[in-house]
Amino acid sequence: MDFRAGGGATRPHVRGRSSGSALTGLMVVSGIGGCAFALIAAATPDVLLSASLLTTYGAANTMMLLLVDFTGLVISPDDYGILGHRPVGSRTYFAARLAAVSVYVGAISLVIGLVPAIVYAVKTGMLAAPATLAALLLCDLTVAVLVITGYVGLLHWVHPARLRRAMSYLQLVAAMSFYAVYYLASRAFQSAFFARAGFSDMPWLWTIPSTWYAALIVVAPGRAPIAAWIASAAALLLTAASVPLAAGRLSLDYARRVGEASAVGEPSSRRRLMRLPGFSSGEARAVALLVRAQFRFDQRFRMGVLGILPLTAFYLLMGSNRGGMQDPFSSAGEPSGPGVFFAIAFIPITLHAALSASESWRAAWIFFATPVSHARIVVAAKNFVTFYFLGSYLIVLTAVWSYFFERVWHAVVHALFAGLLAHLLLQLIVIVKPALPFAAEPRKGERSAAMFWVILLGSIGAGAAPFLLRLIYRDPLITVLALALALAITLGVEYALRLRIDEAIGDLEFS
């Protein structure tokens, strides 16, 4: 795990960002997940059922983080180049890699399990607390080993870059599943499902290995059915069996294969990029070229942009579930919930974060050695993502709304307001935190206090928007006036943004 700060576009005499925040961010996110499962544990009388959910979440979380965010931790393509010619035995390599994986997985597992462990200790006895932590730790470590085994196995047939891309799409699907599970869980809470549900109603849960680890939590206090004892033993056996499996995969031989596979460039398509209207010359053209190429080949950026889709799909699902999406122009029925507007407000935050940081940040020296206006670059980047990413997103949303709303133009006007809100938020984010595209080293879990306020304001705006818009949509004249006002605000903020950026990033240096 390397959470150290790097270089890139910085202010003169300003030290790099602290290394602790990234790890802290990851821990906070995991901790929040743990708290949610502690609530489930408290609300569910059946300990084995809630414990199964907890260990399954821990396993899924470990799998996704290892596959997508920390593939280098699993097995790095650089390893063999550095170690291949040195007298490093496979056993040493295995020990070092396993230690890295264990520290990472252990830290995440303990954070997830801490609060649920307290809940189980209160419910069933003190021994349940260490058992919860042990169950999560063993389950997640075993999953890590299985993930490594599967990952390096696939590398025999698939190029590492292609595999990583496939894994990212898997993450997208997993995110959709996560929201679906959250949705089902919230429905279950509403219908007091957890209060009634019991493990005995769902014996098929025994077929899921993560349930075996959950059985450790039930077994620890000593009062458990025989099936739980057998499952616990199976869990321990599985963990023990995974150690030699890991030894075979975390070897220098595999590191060599990964290194060799990575050394051969992934074949690329020879498609030429056309000039786009509004982005045909100067800084705008440069930004358009770069952003489009990065979207095609920079996995981090692409997934950052596409990552908003599961959240939108989730909110649309929520909206459609409450008797179909309400036409906000219609006087009948309740206003559509703020859900989709939360997703829309989230887009600028996501786009800005995805656009600023990149693995290619070292190449950003070009913005400092050429006669470009940094302000124009930042504005061009903001405009590009607005027109092409936010625009495409809104077109899709308009199509969906057109299906549900009474008239197509209702959907168009609604999407226009949604777009203006998202753009306004993007403008505010750029004012608060202007950044050159792909010029900062990516760091996990970074959120500044200023960004927190932007997110808070965005959430308030998103929450209020559906109710405000219903008032605006009551009268066509008010709608037109409101649209004109929104456009005027956008133009005013754009003017302020251009003034502010020059001042804010005029002294940026590249180091």
Place this chain on the structure above:
Amino acid sequence: MIETENLRREYGDRVALHGLTLTVAAGEILGFLGPNGAGKSTTVKILTGMIKPDSGRARVAGYDIVQDPLEVKRRIGYVPESAALYESLTAREYLELIGSLYHLPSGTTPVRIEEMLGRFDLSHAIDQRLSEFSKGMKQKVLIASALMHRPDVLFLDEPLTGLDANAALIVKELIRGLAAQGRTIFFCSHVLEVVERVCTRIVIIDRGRVIADGTAAAIAAGTGASTLEQAFVALTGTRDAAQVTHDLLEALER
């Protein structure tokens, strides 16, 4: 073409440049040498406008680097030591990006791209992504990108890194040719033989100060050495090279 006066730059407690004063004329090929951490990269970064000096003045191509950085950048080309490129782009797209950043007319850029990549024998790879390029190919793209806009002053930081013998020869001849056209070349390298052969004048800095300035022969003569390499060691070496070598060999025998 390049004038600096008492340039000073600090990084926290460390002073990288101690009042560097230097003049490089048009058509001159200046070899800028120094041991690691001497302040070479800091000097180049200041002269290319990537960082600002804490104090002192610098003029490049007739413009002050702090007052008119964009005017300076319009007239300079830069090949950095690290061949960092946006590798998601193809060679053609990267040079189009460069053309856009230099605001070249839309009709000029494609012609120059074909021309530059053709000269560097990269026509076959023009639409390949840079991630597929070898180190030498990337270096050629970097050199091409530095020449796209016909700069008056060229800053080259280890420009021969990764190039094969043929390409290196072409670049060395190119440097001489560019100087003959009246362009100024600021050449940083640790390969003293190349510097000695290519550069018309050499400046050696150490700990942020100029410690030698002149032709290779004059610097060597000034230190009583017979080669530039020996002169460099005499001026910047903190330990006797022969003694260090002896100690190392002795350690290996133990």
